[in-house]
Amino acid sequence: MNDLKTKFETVMKDYDAAYKAHRKSSIFKSRIDNTITKDIPTLLGKYPALSGFVVDGSVGHGNPAKAPFVFMGNPKVTTTPKSGVYLVYIINKDEPSLYLALLQGSNTVTKGSSKSKKSALSQNAIKIRGKLGLPDPGPMSCGSPDYDAGCIYWKKYAVSSLPIDDSELYKDLDVFIGYYSNYCNTILGLPETNQTSDYRNLIIYGIPGCGKSYRLKTEYLTKGFSRDNVVRTTFHPEYTNTDFVGQVRPVKNGKDLDYEVIPGPFTRALFLALQSPEKKVALVIEEINRGNAAAIFGDLFQLLDRDLSGKSEYEIVNETISNYLNEKGIEIEKNEIRIPSNLYLYATMNTSDQNVFKLDTAFKRRWEFERLTNKDTEGDIKDFTVFTINGTDVKWKEFIKEVNAVISSDDDISGDRQIGNFFYEGSDGDLKRFANKVLEYLYNDVFKYGGREKIFDCSKYKSFDAIYDAFINGENVFAKKLANELLEDYMPATQGAGGAANSPVDDTAVLTETLNEASKE
Secondary structure (H helix, E strand, C coil): CCHHHHHHHHHHHHHHHHHHHCCCCHHHHHHHHHHHHHHHHHHHHCCHHHCCCEEEEECCCCCCCCCCEEEEECCCCCCCCCCCEEEEEEEECCCCEEEEEEEECHHHCCCCCHHHHHHHHHHHHHHHHHHHCCCCCCCCCCCCHHHHHHEEEEEEEEHHHCCCCHHHHHHHHHHHHHHHHHHHHHCCCCCCCCCCCCCCEEEEEECCCCCHHHHHHHHHCCCCCCHHHEEEEECCCCCCHHHHHEEEEEEEECCEEEEEEEECHHHHHHHHHHHCCCCCEEEEEECHHHCCHHHHHHHHHHHHCECCCCCECCCEECHHHHHHHHHCCCCCHHHEECCCCCEEEEEEEECCCCCCCCCCHHHHHCCEEEEECHHHHHHHCCCCEEEEECCEEEEHHHHHHHHHHHHHHCCCCCHHHCCCCCCCCCCCCCHHHHHHHHHHHHHHHHCCCCCHHHCECCCCCCCHHHHHHHHHCCECCECHHHHHHHHHCCCCCCCCCCCCCCCCCCCCCEHHHHHHHHHHC
């Protein structure tokens, strides 16, 4: 896509004529003003690496400006092109040409004559370049003496030598965003993180069913990601690097046999990101620790180090990926691969899984982590009746609250074995499904090595088969203490523990007997 290039090209070609015809001319109103003040800022504002930045365009006030511009500033530094340091696109109408610059506002220096202010700005620029390790680019000549004096570093595009497509423009912009971020960190001392904590590599982890995938869907993938730009995969013990990256396979072409790259999810996501650098793309990895992540990523591991603009700090050479991208029309120089700033890697990790692969420290260092608990998603629980004790409906929300209290109080069981809010999403009274999903997990997983008597009436029911058969027939199969705790959650505040309506159960209480007694009355 060449939206950004086309917009700049239009202004570069038409601005001088519009300038001479004054801003009342139709060409100025229809093509120049809107393009500079609305269209280009809107495109840049959607660019992920500029997330959180103030982006604004200007053609001047009153008479048209000699050098129209598009301002891009970190609001922690400046929100106006008159002061502070910021990034800017400036159009020189006379050449015509386009400048991308790291610039100081003209009011950054407030004392002295106009000439002395410009001299002070130039001296400041030299000092800043030195601290950032940037070479002297020579004087800028954008058509505005104030901008020229305050320029720290710049890159020029002649109208005849604009990049072929937007990807090159965004690649150059990424470089300048890196310079700007370095300035914010090194000279101003702002935290060395993305400006808006817009994490590019994020793992959400927690107990089974706590809502990790739901969190990704509702909190992260709603922020500028279209459905077509989300690529999903799930790691498992047999998952390999070729599954993730892709591989060359033979393909029949009539009577001939050709070979082509069949891309894996990483390569598909990378292609989408490079194809549309102005759009956010997400690669979602479910259950990242169920596969050997270090082996699956392989040399892609090196790409997880991101600079402050969000792109890979280091590159790798991968011919499988570069061949596929080249076939798709995306030119990769020297087969060098980087993750661009608009590609986000999101993963989920279940903390209670057994026989999973541990993430090593070097791998974990390159990710941000967010722990999710039941408390974080309790407002999203769909509550329903899971079973009945002594005529009282027991809701899912109360059941997991009491069962998780038992699990967390047991020193021999990890708290990560608790049940998440979304572990079971059933309907009222579906006893068979509840037994197969929840009771089986508690019996054969959480309390596999002891402690089952804290959940079940093990003196009466000696196996899970016995518990299952009794439960689906309406019997109370739970330990007396747990059953009483469940009933107390529904007792009115004025009613004592011995109240008739919700009386504590005894060891022989069964639902069928309770219902039969009620029917006799």
